[in-house]
Structure formats: structure tokens, C-alpha cells
Amino acid sequence: MCAEVRDSLVELTSKLIQLPSVNPPGFTVNIIGFIKDWLTSRGFSVEIREYVKDKPNAIVRIGKGKPVLILNGHVDVVPPGDETRWSYPPFSGKVVEGKIFGRGSSDMKGGVAVLMMVFSKLAEKIEKSGAGTLILAATSDEETGGHPGVEALVKDGILRGDAAIIAEPSGSFRYYVGEKGLCQVKLVARGRPAHGSLPILGDNAIMRLVNSLIKARELVDDFNSRIKIPSELVGVIRNSAEAYYEAVGKSLGLRIEDFERVVGTVSFNPGVIRGGSKINMVPDHAELELDMRVPPGVNPNDVVNTLRSGLKDVDLEVLDVSQPNYTPPSERIVSLVHEGISRVLGREPKPIIVTGATDGRYLRYSGIPTVVYGPGELGLAHAYDEYVTIEDLVNTYNVLSYVITKFFNL
Structure with missing residues (x-):
């Protein structure tokens, strides 16, 4: 040049x-x-x-x-x-x-x-x-x-x-x-209000949401255990993990295997949470926005269906999905x-x-x-x-x- x-x-x-x-x-x-x-x-x-x-x-x-x-x-x-x-x-x-x-x-x-x-x-x-x-x-x-x-x-x-x-x-x-593809959903919990000094009279939406979040993580972990990455991408996934490790992971004490898991499975990040209106009230509404990224070989709609069928105490709304x-x-x-x-x-x-x-x-x-x-x-x-x-x-x-x-x- x-x-x-x-x-x-x-x-x-x-x-x-x-x-x-x-x-x-x-x-x-x-x-x-x-x-x-x-x-x-x-x-x-x-x-x-x-x-x-x-x-x-x-x-x-x-x-x-x-x-x-x-x-x-x-x-x-x-x-x-x-x-x-x-x-x-x-x-x-x-x-x-x-x-x-x-x-x-x-x-x-x-x-x-x-x-x-x-x-x-x-x-x-x-x-x-x-x-x-x-x-x-x-x-x-x-x-x-x-x-x-x-x-x-x-x-x-x-x-x-x-x-x-x-x-x-x-x-x-x-x-x-x-x-990776995009799978963003909102979990909405609804309860019954009461005075905070008598929580047994209400139904705490925040507790419903927290318990459902823990369950959602278990469902995604189980889903990830059954993922099959296209064979032509197995080496590419490893390359990706090494690139992320060199760029940002080494200085944080992370391992290449940590990034290999993130790139090759459905990631799980609760990004926004809202709930309650006053400290001395049992909250009757709470919601959480959950961001998940989906690897090749996985349909994000399958992730949505897995959560929808496994979560009984919250409503699930789809925010955004891309393949x-x-x-x-x-x-x-x-x-x-x-x-x-x-x-x-x-x-x-x-x-x-x-x-x-x-x-x-x-x-x-x-x-x-x-x-x-x-x-x-x-x-x-x-x-x-x-x-x-x-x-x-x-x-x-x-x-x-x-x-x-x-x-x-x-």
C-alpha cells in the first residue's frame, strides 16, 4: 500500500x-x-x-x-x-x-x-x-x-x-x-396485597418471581445439556472461546472453557427487575426482563416453550426473538x-x-x-x-x- x-x-x-x-x-x-x-x-x-x-x-x-x-x-x-x-x-x-x-x-x-x-x-x-x-x-x-x-x-x-x-x-x-440468536422474555408475577406486618394475609409477587427465576435457570440448564451444535461449527465455537478469552477473559481470571460454554449454549442474564410500591406492603406485582442468547442449531422458540411449560407461577411475555x-x-x-x-x-x-x-x-x-x-x-x-x-x-x-x-x- x-x-x-x-x-x-x-x-x-x-x-x-x-x-x-x-x-x-x-x-x-x-x-x-x-x-x-x-x-x-x-x-x-x-x-x-x-x-x-x-x-x-x-x-x-x-x-x-x-x-x-x-x-x-x-x-x-x-x-x-x-x-x-x-x-x-x-x-x-x-x-x-x-x-x-x-x-x-x-x-x-x-x-x-x-x-x-x-x-x-x-x-x-x-x-x-x-x-x-x-x-x-x-x-x-x-x-x-x-x-x-x-x-x-x-x-x-x-x-x-x-x-x-x-x-x-x-x-x-x-x-x-x-x-447467536436472541431470546428476550418478561416474567410477570401477580400476588395479593396486604400490610407488611402481616405478610401471611397476602401473596408476595416478588417471592413468586424470585422462585420462578430460580426455576427458569434450572430449566435452561437442563435445555443446554441436550443441545447439539452443528458439526461444522464445533471448531468455530472453540475458536470463538479462545478469541473472547484473549480479548477480555484472561485479565478477569476466566478460562477458555467458560467462554466455550457461553458461546455454545443458551446464556442467561436477568437484566431488569421491577416490583412493589412500598416497603411495608406485600407486593401484588413484580416483573423481570430476561435476556438469553441462543447458539446455532437451537430455535429460540423452543427455549420460550420450555420456560412457558415449566413456569407455573408467572406469566411469560415474549419481548424479542431472532434466529x-x-x-x-x-x-x-x-x-x-x-x-x-x-x-x-x-x-x-x-x-x-x-x-x-x-x-x-x-x-x-x-x-x-x-x-x-x-x-x-x-x-x-x-x-x-x-x-x-x-x-x-x-x-x-x-x-x-x-x-x-x-x-x-x-
Whole structure:
């Protein structure tokens, strides 16, 4: 890579960070406008699709016919939190000792910058060769579900293709082939009020809820003992556990086996609890919101049914469900990313599955083989002093240039 491209990558990443796009509220008009102007100034025609006010998406395509490759990145970021805990202002995009600091640097404005640069550099070659179609989609709202972003674009038929790459932060030496599904439910307990000094006259909803929570954990543990992970993902689960251990677990005294269990089973996290109105009253209502993440090979509706049939003292309400999803390691786009990392960077890469959700699920649900590969590390997203290294930007740019060139047989 020439110094000019490297410097342009750094400058573009820093500029994107300096355009706040915090979600909530998730307004992305300014940053999408900047991306549109940047692409337009380079001769590209940009389409804007807006499904929710002030949350537009920018789509640009070059070439024609098949195969079709989609490059995707979201432009919204999580809130910076307590800004006094940052070493540098969270929207400064400051470059210090080979790192670019700021909210969204890793998740995922560094990735968006890489995609913009790769697209602009390879577009003419792809178009002149007639080798197929390359699409770049800068999208909104991923941090709160991606519904007016990638999900809407897929449903509208705007994003259709033979393969996709999302530049979420994977680190330049690994890539994601899948992610766990979502199973979020609310447990609601109802009792009978009474004076707190005579609890035998009432029916304590909080106690009902606590007992049901303990039972729910037992039911999920039993469910987990019977899970069968798809054979082609057994090694991927182990890779994932090792990646999480290295990124965040070692410093906390956790083991690789701890992460292997979390990635390969249904996780269990009571996240919100509400109940009672006064200390000297027997509560007649209590509720708890329970977050569970479901590995490939498991249907989250089966988890819901297990809880519903086993919990007798509470009502169960489903809050949100999404299916776990993955792209088989045998798919061509997976092989190309694997090969690209190996040949360009000289490292044997490791495919992993992540515990959270990305917009990749909407593409996979529609039958598009999707790989997540981009600059940044697992432990940096959403953290104070978030940063992306210039080395990672350069590495992922070089790998993606290789992958796209090979994909179109250029």
C-alpha cells in the first residue's frame, strides 16, 4: 500500500469519528451526507433510502450482472458515556501513536472508511471488466436493531446479492461466520396485597418471581445439556472461546472453557427487575426482563416453550426473538476471506461466532452468504478510550482488496 492510501484511510476514519451519530437518537443525516458527498466527488451516483426520518441509508453500485458482492457498514454509534473518563474527547478522532481514538473508531467507522476506500479504488477496474456488480451500503440504526437500515433494505429488495462482507470489528487476523440468536422474555408475577406486618394475609409477587427465576435457570440448564451444535461449527465455537478469552477473559481470571460454554449454549442474564410500591406492603406485582442468547442449531422458540411449560407461577411475555445464523465455512466468500488473511498477512486466520447480533443476520436470513471482517477488536467496541489502530486499517484494506479482486476474477 502506498503512503497516500494509508494517509487517506487515517484522515477519512478521523473525519467520520468527528461526525457524531449517537444512537439513540440515531440521527445520521450529517454523516450520510458526508459519505454521499465523498462518493459523489469521485464520480459515483449515490442513492439515499430513508425509512425513518433522519435515519437515511446511502447505497452506491457499480458494474452490472452477476456475481453481486455487497459491502456494508453501519454509521451509528453507541453513546460515549461519561466523557470525563476519556483520555481524549470522544469525537475528536485524535491520532496518537498509531491509534485513532474516538467513539465509533472500532465499531465501526474505521470499517466504513476501509469499505469506502476499497470501493473507490476498485470500482473502475470492476466496471471496465464487466465482471459483475459491487454494492456499497452505508446504513443506519444497527445499534438499536437495524430495522430502518439493513433489514428494510433487504425487505425492499435493494440489497440482493451472491455474497456480502460487513466490516464490523473482527480484528484483521480473524473473521466472523455467524452469531447467536436472541431470546428476550418478561416474567410477570401477580400476588395479593396486604400490610407488611402481616405478610401471611397476602401473596408476595416478588417471592413468586424470585422462585420462578430460580426455576427458569434450572430449566435452561437442563435445555443446554441436550443441545447439539452443528458439526461444522464445533471448531468455530472453540475458536470463538479462545478469541473472547484473549480479548477480555484472561485479565478477569476466566478460562477458555467458560467462554466455550457461553458461546455454545443458551446464556442467561436477568437484566431488569421491577416490583412493589412500598416497603411495608406485600407486593401484588413484580416483573423481570430476561435476556438469553441462543447458539446455532437451537430455535429460540423452543427455549420460550420450555420456560412457558415449566413456569407455573408467572406469566411469560415474549419481548424479542431472532434466529441464530451462520454462513457455512465451505461457502466461497468464507474461503476467499480466509485465503486473503493467510496470503496477504501471513497468518492462519480463525473463523468465529459472536455472542451479539449484527446486521449480518438480515442478509443471511435472505440467503446471502455473509462474512464479518473489519478493523478493530472485540474488547474495544462500546468501551471508554475506544480506538482503532492504523495497522488494522491497513491490514483489512489490503485483505479486502485481495478478496474483492479474487471474487470478481480480476
